[in-house]
Amino acid sequence: MLFLELNAPDHILEAINYQILTAYCHTLHILRPAKSPGFSYAWLELISHRLFLGRMLGLTPQQKGWGMYAQLLVDLFKYLAPFLRNAELAKPVTLLYKGTLRVLLVLLHDFPEFLCDYHYGFCDVIPPNCIQMRNLILSAFPRNMRLPDPFTPNLKVDMLSEISHAPRVLTNFTTMILPHTFKKDLDTYLKARSPVTFLSELRSNLQVCNEPGLRYNISLMNALVLYVGTQAISYIRNKGLAPNMSTIAHSAHMDIFQNLAVDLDTEGRYLFLNAIANQLRYPNSHTHYFSCTLLYLFAEANTEAIQEQITRVLLERLIVNRPHPWGLLITFIELIKNPTYKFWNHEFVHCAPEIEK
Ligand SMILES: *[C@@H]1O[C@H](CO)[C@@H](O)[C@H](O)[C@H]1NC(C)=O
Ligand SMILES: *[C@@H]1O[C@H](CO)[C@@H](O)[C@H](O)[C@H]1NC(C)=O
Ligand SMILES: *[C@@H]1O[C@H](CO)[C@@H](O)[C@H](O)[C@H]1NC(C)=O
Numbered sequence: 230m231l232f233l234e235l236n237a238p239d240h241i242l243e244a245i246n247y248q249i250l251t252a253y254c255h256t257l258h259i260l261r262p263a264k265s266p267g268f269s270y271a272w273l274e275l276i277s278h279r280l281f282l283g284r285m286l287g288l289t290p291q292q293k294g295w296g297m298y299a300q301l302l303v304d305l306f307k308y309l310a311p312f313l314r315n316a317e318l319a320k321p322v323t324l325l326y327k328g329t330l331r332v333l334l335v336l337l338h339d340f341p342e343f344l345c346d347y348h349y350g351f352c353d354v355i356p357p358n359c360i361q362m363r364n365l366i367l368s369a370f371p372r373n374m375r376l377p378d379p380f381t382p383n384l385k386v387d388m389l390s391e392i393s394h395a396p397r398v399l400t401n402f403t404t405m406i407l408p409h410t411f412k413k414d415l416d417t418y419l420k421a422r423s424p425v426t427f428l429s430e431l432r433s434n435l436q437v438c439n440e441p442g443l444r445y446n447i448s449l450m451n452a453l454v455l456y457v458g459t460q461a462i463s464y465i466r467n468k469g470l471a472p473n474m475s476t477i478a479h480s481a482h483m484d485i486f487q488n489l490a491v492d493l494d495t496e497g498r499y500l501f502l503n504a505i506a507n508q509l510r511y512p513n514s515h516t517h518y519f520s521c522t523l524l525y526l527f528a529e530a531n532t533e534a535i536q537e538q539i540t541r542v543l544l545e546r547l548i549v550n551r552p553h554p555w556g557l558l559i560t561f562i563e564l565i566k567n568p569t570y571k572f573w574n575h576e577f578v579h580c581a582p583e584i585e586k
Contacts, residue, residue: 232253232278232280232281233280235249236249236280236284246284247293247294250284250285250294250297251297253281254285254294254297254298254300254301257272257275257276257301258300258301258304260272261301261304261305261308262304262305262308262325263304263307263308266308269308269325270324270325270328273305273325273328273329273332276298276301276302276305276332277328277331277332277335282298282335282336282339282340285297285298286298286336286339286340286343287340292346295343295346295347295399296399298343299343299347299350299351299399302332302347302351303350303351303354305329306329306351306354306355307354309322309325309326309329310354310355310356312326313326313355313356313358313359313362314356314358316358329362330361330362330365333362333365333366334365336369337365337366337368337369337552341369341370341371341372342369342371342372343369344365344366344369345369345370345371345396345397345510345511346397346398346399347399347400348366348367348369348398348507348510349398349399349400349402349451349455349507350399350400351366352366352367352451352507353400353447353448353451357447357499357500357503360545360546360549361549361550363507363546364546364549364552364553364554364557365552367507367509367510367554367557368510368552368553368554368555369510369511370510370511370555371511374391374511374512376511376512376555377389377512379555379558379559379562380558380562384559386512386517386520386559387471387473387517389512391511391512391513392512392513392514392516392517393471393514394513394514395459395462395513395514395515396510396511396513396514396515396516398455402451402452402455402456403452403456405448405449405451405452406449406452406453406456407449411434414427415427415453415456415457418481418485419457419460419464419481419482419485420481421481422480422481422484428484428485428488428492429492431485431488431489431492432489432492432493432497434449435449435450435453435493435497436497441496442496444494444496444497445496445497445500447500450497450500450501450504451504451507453485453504454486454501454504454505454508455504455508455515457482457485457486458482458505458508458515458518458519458522459515460482461477461480461482461483461518462514462515462518464480464482465477465480472514472517472518472521473521474521474524474525477518477521477522477525478525483522483525486522486526487526487529489501490502490526490530490535491531491532491535495534495538498535498538499538499541499542502523502538502539502542503542505519505522505523506519506523506542506543506546506557508556509523509554509556509557509560510554510555510556511554511555511556512555512556516555516556517556519556520556520559520560520563523539523543523560524560524563524564524570526539527539527564527570528569528570533575533576533577536575536577537575537577539564540564540572540575540577540578543557543560543561543564544561544584547561
């Protein structure tokens with residue numbers, strides 16, 4: 230009631246709208262589910278109230294409230310994460326989970342640009358096994374964009390003008406590459422393509438403990454993958470070329486990705502491939518680069534285990550209910566249709582009739 234009154238159309242109140250919203254957001258952040266679990270249903274109801282949502286995300290000048298609202302969603306995802314990670318959904322948590330999916334559907338419908346801009350920060354805190362939740366976020370695309378039908382025969386993704394534009398990523402992933410000495414070594418390697426010890430030590434830099442399921446620092450992996458990818462795009466552009474299946478090859482950037490694909494164990498490689506798949510969204514330069522990269526890693530893989538895992542990461546995101554991100558679809562269609570990948574010759578494709586179908 231207080232919120233409704235404070236947001237009444239009144240010229241004096243309008244002047245302090247932003248301050249009021251800020252105060253509400255700070256308060257809701259302090260009362261986040263992790264701090265007061267007993268309040269979490271009411272909390273979710275408040276943050277998803279159409280008036281609150283509309284005010285936060287529709288505020289003019291545009292996007293002044295977006296960062297604050299993103300923080301509240303991150304609070305929600307972080308609270309749910311330990312339950313979702315173990316697929317341990319007791320009834321009360323199931324309710325909260327379903328409510329969260331509903332909020333995401335509303336956002337996808339009414340404020341897709343918001344999901345686009347913050348996808349990175351959200352995917353960073355959503356556990357790897359929450360496929361549908363991530364798909365909802367990754368399916369968002371700017372409303373002024375028309376996506377070519379991924380099932381168009383001979384769709385020429387290289388010819389789309391959108392793939393030369395970088396998407397907005399409102400999370401500073403560069404600062405998440407820590408410690409600073411690692412970031413410095415990474416930049417040195419990207420510049421000089423040496424020393425090779427950087428590659429051999431990469432795995433231990435990402436590893437945080439020996440406990441299965443928690444071995445790797447997922448945030449660091451995500452930041453590393455996106456940073457190396459964006460650096461690769463600028464590197465190729467600076468040579469006056471555009472990223473494609475041949476220009477992405479034989480570079481410091483691809484060395485790093487190939488090294489990760491080969492050197493990591495199953496758990497680490499899964500997280501690495503997920504970090505790539507998180508960039509397969511609407512047509513933009515990141516989607517295009519990472520789509521090519523995933524296909525390149527498949528084509529150049531030295532073991533079938535890598536190819537099987539790439540297939541798994543794509544397929545598990547496609548067998549859940551819609552929506553499916555556009556970039557995911559075009560990558561998978563290319564993989565199964567283009568004979569250069571010899572996809573259908575692999576044994577793992579035929580291991581189960583459902584998969585083959
Ligand atoms: C992100 O952080 C880096 C390093 O601190 C800084 O150079 C860069 O300007 C920041 N980018 C944005 C978009 O704030
Ligand atoms: C994981 O990486 C992030 C970002 O680099 C860092 O802030 C965090 O402390 C790391 N976590 C562990 C357990 O090392
Ligand atoms: C990639 O782009 C370069 C020039 O930008 C072009 O010469 C080459 O044929 C392209 N390769 C593929 C596989 O499209």
